[in-house]
Amino acid sequence: MHRDRPTIGIVYPDHAAEDDYPFAAELLGVNLPVAHIYGTDLHAVPELLDLGSPAKLAGGAAQFADEPLDALVWACTSGSFVYGPEGARTQVEQLSRDAGGVPTTSTSIAFVAALRALGVGRVAVSASYPRDVAELFVAFLADADVEVVSLADAGIDTAAEVGTLTDEAVLEFVRTNDHPDAQAVLVPDTAMHTLRIMRELGKETGKPVLTANQVTVWHGLELAGYTVECPELGSLFEEDTDHGAR
Template identity: 85%
Template sequence: MHRRPRPTVGIVYPDHAAEDDYPFAADLLGVDLPVAHIYGTDLHAVPELLDLGSPAKLAGGAAQLAGEPLDALVWACTSGSFVYGPDGARDQVELLSRAAGGVPTTSTSIAFVAALRALGIERVAVAASYPRDVADLFVAFLTDAGIEVVSLADAGIDTAAEVGTLTAEQVVGFVRDNDHPDAQAVVVPDTAMHTLRILRELEKEVGKPVLTANQVTVRHGLELAGYTVGCPELGTLFEEEVDHGAR
């Protein structure tokens, strides 16, 4: 059950790229997803990502949402969370929760693990927009959670802004070309990539679930708010018959 007819999940989002995925999802699901932006260089490079996900910057994002009736809060940046490693990512969301007055809080990296567990998926193909060294850190994050990565593709794109300019056709082609027959799902880990409007097309292309960063961010945020809703347009993860109780 949820506390309000329209639950509110705050989104702390880095810079600008694909944040329009969130109002699209909010309208589709009948929820509120206010977005607060924090800023740094948008390079997919470890030092810059560590700075982007620093406590001070995340606290600044939480402060922007102080006037919202938050039911949950999400740090909507995969690379800016997994770059800290599993323990660091957990510490990150605990600090963010305290900055937001104790509301349930998660991050996109943690949301990916929650989504895979909810669907019972153990083997994945990763189609990452990042350079290889950053993509390898995401693989390590999933591996620590018990997920087997059977293949990894990296597009080697240096900035989030460039990822945000990829067309739907380019995204579909990238996901299709980097599936693997042994994978139970394809994981696409970048909140800078527009995916929510094409999830059904992505899943049709590969014939299996596709989990994308903005999709799992919304889903886990709503779960933490105590709210579940079926919406097949947003892919297998949002199908009503799937048990999403795991967090």
């Protein structure tokens, strides 16, 4: 049985948009402590493989050694999907062992869980990454039978640069890269500030918008057995969402 305020540990790479998490924690009345791990913040495959390596993630888990957790999330989309579906599952299994067996997920896995909870099978992807990295996310989704009807990439090389994007820049990027056949728009980078503009993103598109920091928080709470209605954080946190789907 979880405590009144569940604690979801967030293992976060470097520094970019981690202030999204205390914002969500205050809105939801939960604890979302952040542990940072470090590496180059390049959106490039070799660097991402290093960032999500077992040794790096073990260092993140170790920072929560004295903090009882209800769940743990590797809060990095590219640093999880770059390993492929099987590798991403292995990644979180190892991280769970490092954290003493608490339920564990990653942002990439959280995207798939969120799509299933919403019953969504066709999406548009608005990715900040260079094209080759963005295409790996498309492949990750395809393995879960999610059809990407359009892919836009901003070609931004570093997470730090993504973290400086203004709210209007994010809104414009998502607005212009929606697709009429998509049931939802996915925005897969935890370096991008999105949680303060989830309502605006939904209004711009007229459909669910799933962002990396949003699904990270949602799936961590779901694994902890905790659900809360908070429409300010988008469709995933609305009352009629089927939180029990996986």
